[in-house]
Amino acid sequence: MALLEPAAPQDGTSYRPLSHGRETWLAQAGTLAMVDPEVIGYFLTCARCGCFMQAARRLNIKATLLRKRLAQLEEQLGRTLFSYQGNGILLSREGLQLQTHLVAQAHERRLPVIEQPLIRLAVAESILHDILGRDLTALLRRNASVRLEIISIDSELSLQSVDADVVLWLSAADSSAPGPGFVTQPPRALACLNYLPHIAKRYSRLTTRPDSVDDLADYMLVQWQPDQQVEALQPWNTLVQERLAAVVRVHAYSLMLEMIRCSACIGLLPRYMSCFDRGLIALPGLLAESMQRRVWMAVNADVRHPQEVEMIVELIVSTFEGRRDWFD
CATH class of the missing domain: 3.40.190.290 (D-Maltodextrin-Binding Protein; domain 2)
Incomplete structure (x- = not known):
């Protein structure tokens, strides 16, 4: 599965495949190896929900804690993964690449759905x-x-x-x-x-x-x-x-x-x-x-x-x- 990047980053609505011969920041050895799998799950939940508050409710954690953990993830990767639009959030170019990479490599580590009583x-x-x-x-x-x-x-x-x-x-x-x-x-x-x-x-x-x-x-x-x-x-x-x-x-x-x-x-x-x-x-x-x-x-x-x-x-x-x- 080819990685995707925005063809028109200013609106984020059109994408073209990355060249197979082109190295990306995600291809560097050890880029994700040291990232906490739980934080990866936080990132993917936010990407799906498009809203910190909804993602926090889904994960049953405080929104402030969720923002802090994702800020630490951005600092650890040295990339900006989200951009803000009103009360919602959008994935940046690097955020889209990370999401697509996790899916393509079958590394999407969703938090397990624990049955609640x-x-x-x-x-x-x-x-x-x-x-x-x-x-x-x-x-x-x-x-x-x-x-x-x-x-x-x-x-x-x-x-x-x-x-x-x-x-x-x-x-x-x-x-x-x-x-x-x-x-x-x-x-x-x-x-x-x-x-x-x-x-x-x-x-x-x-x-x-x-x-x-x-x-x-x-x-x-x-x-x-x-x-x-x-x-x-x-x-x-x-x-x-x-x-x-x-x-x-x-x-x-x-x-x-x-x-x-x-x-x-x-x-x-x-x-x-x-x-x-x-x-x-x-x-x-x-x-x-x-x-x-x-x-x-x-x-x-x-x-x-x-x-x-x-x-x-x-x-x-x-x-x-x-x-x-x-x-x-």
């Missing part, structure tokens, strides 16, 4: 959407090699039937924490949630805001259907069930939030929602009875990958600790 995380849907979603996204941005299955729990039936390594669920605040259907380590209470009707600020002035059940007659109510079976939320559920008009029931949690934000509906949400979305405001005092639920976390008693599971547990605990003011 699959960790199953089951979470109450509202908790996943409001509290954990952002931190889980941040985890995946940092580490693209994680294998994580996220299971949404929206009812007691789904909690009983789920099979996972880590489970977060909601129960009545005064219950003894009935958990999933499999054996777990002792469950841990993470937070107590108070529930209140909410409305979007844009649709409610302070002077006209409803402050009694009778005032709700002028508003449409929206209910997330899974909450209909929750005994702890019975005061609200009774109010919705008695409605003969101006009520909408939805099966998607995100759709309920959208209807509150954009359709002047009033819906039942945890009190922390005004911290999560500054455009929503709670309406205390509408219902005489308080509505509370507790967030529980438990780890499967039969954990096969304790280190990876502990990483998820630490993330969850840190998330709740960091939002402690949401629940106080």
